[in-house]
């Protein structure tokens with residue numbers, strides 16, 4: 200099956216008893232057994248497996264070309280499960296421009312359990328070898344990164360650690376498998392905040408993991424079962440429904456994102472634009488080779504460099520909504536310094552380039568004329 204067919208049919212089958220075309224929402228915690236230990240259809244207790252969640256998990260494995268999919272109660276619960284593959288004393292090499300919540304989970308929670316983290320720029324993969332230590336067991340990548348849209352060359356990183364017993368995990372939330380499939384590029388684990396593009400309608404908090412191999416899938420399923428951070432059946436249904444239109448939505452997100460980036464690039468009040476689809480972007484060539492499109496996330500700063508201009512803009516937008524999160528059909532705008540990235544210390548933010556005048560847009564699937572005129576009028580102050 201090709202990708203647009205997989206988002207609808209990958210790993211799916213009609214419900215065997217009634218022929219129901221959609222998987223029912225199996226609101227059950229437990230399953231009847233005929234004789235002790237003999238299960239009717241392999242289901243025992245919904246923390247271990249639930250048919251609605253299973254349908255979503257099979258869809259996830261299909262669209263990311265992995266062996267096993269797993270659905271969690273949030274993106275962070277999914278990351279939490281990946282980190283539990285490690286042992287005290289292990290070291291994780293992570294990209295420095297990370298989602299704020301990932302950074303918080305690593306530095307404030309897992310560091311308590313003797314896991315060691317270093318955060319570095321992955322701009323020059325060739326010189327990254329020196330950052331690997333004897334106890335390095337995982338490389339954590341986000342690409343494009345949140346909020347500066349920096350790219351990491353997944354293939355090069357995977358080649359760098361090949362044969363070293365180091366797992367490569369990729370947060371693929373921004374790109375989605377429609378634009379980028381990390382497992383095909385050599386990664387071992389893909390992670391998603393399914394809250395974002397996979398769900399696509401800003402109506403659910405969910406997370407996903409996709410493991411390349413059966414062994415890794417089993418290890419992660421054990422952690423999911425033993426720790427219990429599962430996604431409920433109703434939310435699983437919502438994400439599965441979202442995935443069916445992923446291709447259609449992403450196509451429009453890419454179209455609109457590109458036009459918004461080009462509009463902002465010409466605007467006299469705007470200084471820097473962070474969008475991989477602009478030829479002026481230093482990573483444009485990598486973007487073209489690693490991704491099949493550039494998505495709907497666009498960040499920018501003001502010529503004035505002042506937070507008050509970002510605030511003025513964010514108070515004036517009407518079609519865009521000022522809110523955290525991203526990846527839904529509706530356009531959203533966010534101020535990383537005070538909202539999504541407030542958990543990163545101020546000095547660290549400055550060092551990374553997350554300046555106080557930075558605005559991040561999640562460009563939705565509305566008519567582009569309405570989005571551009573909203574931006575135009577919110578910028579006329």
Ligand SMILES: *Cc1c(COP(=O)(O)O)cnc(C)c1O
Pocket residue numbers: 273274275276298300301341345370372373391392393394395404405406
């Ligand atoms: C939102 C987000 C997360 C966290 O996911 P939740 O579903 O909010 O727990 C992780 N990574 C990225 C890139 C995100 O945007």
